[in-house]
Amino acid sequence: MPGFRTEPLIVSAVSGLLPEGERERRVALTSFQADTSRAQVPKREVVCYECGQVSEVPSAALSANCLHCHAHLNMANVEIRPGSRRLTVRTLGDVTVAAGTVLSNLSVVCRNMEVNGRVSGTFRCTGRLNFNVSTRVEGSISAGKLVVDKGAEVELVVGAVAEEADLYGQLKGRLQCKGLLHVYRGGGYEGICKAADVMVDPGGRYDEQSRF
Template identity: 60%
Template sequence: MPEYKTEPFIVPSISGLLPEGERNRRVALTAFDARERKVQVPTREVLCYECGRRSHVPSAALSANCIHCHAHLNMTDVELRPGSRRLTVRTLGDVTVLPDAVLSHLSIVCRNLNLEGKASGSFRCTGTLTIANGTRIEGSVQAGNLVVNRGVNAILTQGASLKNASIAGRVAGRVVGKGRVRIERGGELCGDCFAAELQVEPGGTHLGRWIRQEPGNS
């Protein structure tokens, strides 16, 4: 058996620094490879629902914090089922109120909102609000686009503020649009319409006044 002797590590210079060759070897052993570390994470731009400012977040993230106001930003899609007790939803994703759900006093801020059940409350969506089932909405409605499906009877007691609307069902309430409001064949809008453009297709009905708005102004 060879005798094992520990050897004290003595730096052979008075400065306490390792000789250059040894230092380079150790640096090479412990350093990250910069080329491998440079991974570009795909990001997407989101609009903070608290402060309204834009920031970039990783595309795959399910939540993030706004870089401006530090609000927690939820990015998941949410489904509200019949009997759901969840009344407040804040997300940058989409929200669906499932068929057979009858929910009131909701407060929803999201991207796209699909009302397949009956839902009432305040709704603010940056994308498209689709009303696919007859309902009476007691709260304020703000949306990029409003789509009311054929055969649907929607009552908007406080009206709706939006960019564009496409109405194929019946809507009762005041509609304020920055862009174009289109009433399709078989569709009916019962209420005043403030919009840059009102298009009533043959077979569509508008009962109320059209107050023309300058495009882009609310």
């Protein structure tokens, strides 16, 4: 009768044991390394459009999550075309409204916005908000720089807050400008204005109805 043997049978393929090299590679991948001599991924700072706090994200990323409120942050550029039914845009990238687009109740939060179509709504741009066509905006506007191009007439129902404003065309409505409001030749402003500084070029029109 053969003797009873108690040695465990070990088969490397099913035991979970990894070859030495592979195990070291995986440990290295999941370990924190404070080696600053390694090349760093280029990063950029973004301001979360939900909580307003700054997060550092890889420059090349098309989306990320806010480190503070964990909101999903879209970084892609968005184009709104004629026939579009999209009414809400949230991105850290730029938004372009194509010529021929007609939309009301549009809600946009973005970096730069280029308006070539007749859109109305609420626009919040950390960068430049550029109106190239005439339109009437029912919602509020905030922008780093508000620009009304030559030939465009923009009417603000609620009003706008901007760091600075350049008017080559006409702007009508309440405006709060933290810096310079510059009315260029052929441009015009009419409304209730609170600006740190106002500059009106010859050939420009500035008609302040009353103070805040």
